[in-house]
Amino acid sequence: xxxxxxxxxxxxxxxxxxxxxxxxxxxxxxxxxxxxxxxxxxxxxxxxxxxxxxxxxxxxxxxxxxxxxxxxxxxxxxxxxxxxxxxxxxxxxxxxxxxxxxxxxxxxxxxxxxxxxxxxxxxxxxxxxxxxxxxxxxxxxxxxxxxxxxxxxxxxxxxxxxxxxxxxxxxxxxxxxxxxxxxxxxxxxxxxxxxxxxxxxxxxxxxxxxxxxxxxxxxxxxxxxxxxxxxxxxxxxxxxxxxxxxxxxxxxxxxxxxxxxxxxxxxxxxxxxxxxxxxxxxxxxxxxxxxxxxxxxxxxxxxxxxxxxxxxxxxxxxxxxxxxxxxxxxxxxxxxxxxxxx
Numbered sequence: 055x056x057x058x059x060x061x062x063x064x065x066x067x068x069x070x071x072x073x074x075x076x077x078x079x080x081x082x083x084x085x086x087x088x089x090x091x092x093x094x095x096x097x098x099x100x101x102x103x104x105x106x107x108x109x110x111x112x113x114x115x116x117x118x119x120x121x122x123x124x125x126x127x128x129x130x131x132x133x134x135x136x137x138x139x140x141x142x143x144x145x146x147x148x149x150x151x152x153x154x155x156x157x158x159x160x161x162x163x164x165x166x167x168x169x170x171x172x173x174x175x176x177x178x179x180x181x182x183x184x185x186x187x188x189x190x191x192x193x194x195x196x197x198x199x200x201x202x203x204x205x206x207x208x209x210x211x212x213x214x215x216x217x218x219x220x221x222x223x224x225x226x227x228x229x230x231x232x233x234x235x236x237x238x239x240x241x242x243x244x245x246x247x248x249x250x251x252x253x254x255x256x257x258x259x260x261x262x263x264x265x266x267x268x269x270x271x272x273x274x275x276x277x278x279x280x281x282x283x284x285x286x287x288x289x290x291x292x293x294x295x296x297x298x299x300x301x302x303x304x305x306x307x308x309x310x311x312x313x314x315x316x317x318x319x320x321x322x323x324x325x326x327x328x329x330x331x332x333x334x335x336x337x338x339x340x341x342x343x344x345x346x347x348x349x350x351x352x353x354x355x356x357x358x359x360x361x362x363x364x365x366x367x368x369x370x371x372x373x374x375x376x377x378x379x380x381x382x383x384x385x386x387x388x389x390x391x392x393x394x395x396x
Contacts, residue, residue: 056074056083056087057087057090057091057094058070058071058073058074058090059221062215062217062218063165063166063167063169063215063216063217063218063220063221064167064168064169064215064217066166066167067167068142068163068167068168069099069100069103069131069142070094071162071163071166071167072100072127072130072142072159072163073090073093073094073097073127074086074090075158075159075162075163076123076124076126076127076154076159077089077090077093077118077123079120079123079159080119080120080123080340081118081119081120083228085118086118089117089118092114093114093115096110096114097111097114097131100131100134100135100140100142101131101135101140103127103128103131104128104131104132104134104135104136105135106128108125108128108299109299109375109376111124111125111127111128112124112125112299112300112376113374113375113376115376116300116376116377116378116382117379117382119339119378119379121297121298121299121300121376121378122154122298123154125154125293125298125299126153126154126155127154129152129153129154130152130153130154130155133151133152133153134152142163142167144164144168144170145164145170146160146161146164146170146172147160149163149164157175157203158174158175158176160172161173161174161175161210161220162174162220165210165216165217165219165220166217166220166221167217168217169215169216169217170216171207171210171211171216172207172210172216173203173206173207173209173210173220174206174210174220174223174224175199175202175203175206176224176227177193177227177233178223178224178225178226178227178228178231179202179206179220179223179224179227180193180198180202180227180261181193181227181231181233181260181261182223182226182227182231182245183202183205183206183223184198184202184251184260184261185231185238185249185250185251185252185257185260185261186245186248186249186250186251187205187250188250188251188254188256188260189201189260189261190256190259190260190261190262191261191262192261192262192263192264192265193261193264194264194265198261206220206223209223226243226244226245230242230243231243234258237257237258238257238258240252240257267341269338269341269342269343270309270341270342270343271309271342271343271344271345272307272308272309272342272343272344272345273307273308273309273310273311273312273313273345273347274305274306274307274308274313274344274345274346274347274380275305275306275307275312275313275317275318275346275347275348275349276302276303276304276305276346276347276348276349276381276384277303277304277305277306277318277322277329277348277349277350277351278303278332278348278349278350278351278384278385279303279304279322279350279351279355279361280351280354280355281354281355281356281357281359281366282354282355282356282357283354283357284354284368284369285366285367285368286303286366286367286368286369286372287303287304287361287364287365287366288301288302288303288304288364288365288367288372288375289301289302289303289304289305289363289364289365290302296339296342297378297380297381299376300375300376300377300378300381301372301375301376301377301381302377302378302381302384303348303381303384303385304321304322304361304363304364305381306318306321312345312347313347315329315331315349318349321362321363322361322362322363323359323360323361323362324351328351328352329349329350329351329352330349330350330352331347331348331349331350332348332349332350333346333347333348333384334346334347334348335383337379337380337383344380346380346384348384372385
């Protein structure tokens with residue numbers, strides 16, 4: 055039993071449903087299973103999450119990526135706690151007024167927490183419906199999306215428990231009606247007798263793959279700087295955009311070409327001769343190929359050095375910061391990695 059599925063639909067804590075649905079966006083169930091218990095122990099109620107500092111929320115979220123989800127979750131908790139007296143809206147329309155709550159998440163909370171007849175359409179549900187009805191289209195096709203929501207709505211409203219129906223559809227898609235390259239377990243499917251795709255032998259081609267634009271390259275030069283007293287220079291990214299609000303080693307970015315050592319040194323008030331290359335790697339995001347070059351200042355910098363950007367922190371402070379997976383790797387790749395995370 056998944057930890058956020060305890061209890062029957064309609065009797066579940068909407069806060070726990072909200073947290074689980076936020077985590078499950080773009081993250082594998084197995085990863086969420088690992089992180090959900092710790093997150094909800096740290097922030098057990100919507101009031102506890104609302105009272106927390108956003109940096110603490112981002113730190114607890116570290117490693118799961120797509121950090122906008124964490125910021126929206128925190129903002130939604132604050133709206134519920136401060137503007138709605140801690141009471142969750144009990145309709146999909148009301149839920150969609152919360153930051154970061156779209157049609158799918160509103161339907162999930164409304165049906166799973168309150169057992170309201172609201173539809174949900176995620177990748178698993180879309181795949182099941184398209185195969186059963188033989189709808190040969192990409193699931194993100196506009197006409198397909200309109201049909202999927204209409205069909206899911208009819209199904210959610212037809213049974214005794216919309217929450218149970220929606221969960222069953224998601225589970226069927228996740229464990230039986232699986233996507234390529236795996237083969238669907240049609241013999242174990244309760245809908246095999248009415249599935250048009252199974253009868254036509256087109257299970258593996260429905261739905262069609264989504265069209266994906268080519269990823270743009272982003273070149274990042276990250277400088278790992280330490281003082282003689284072992285303090286580490288870090289900076290916080292702006293709240294908007296990629297990795298918004300997270301902490302990092304001072305990083306210079308370019309969409310054209312890798313930043314050079316002189317450019318990195320100038321940004322940090324150093325001479326290029328003080329920097330040496332330490333590691334390089336590629337990090338994939340949904341829309342970008344991020345190519346990192348890690349630089350390291352030779353030797354500890356003197357206490358008198360006053361950088362034009364970033365702040366100095368002790369190693370135990372850095373350990374508690376919200377870091378992206380890429381920046382965590384940068385610190386692990388560096389000579390200070392063993393001190394920080396060893």
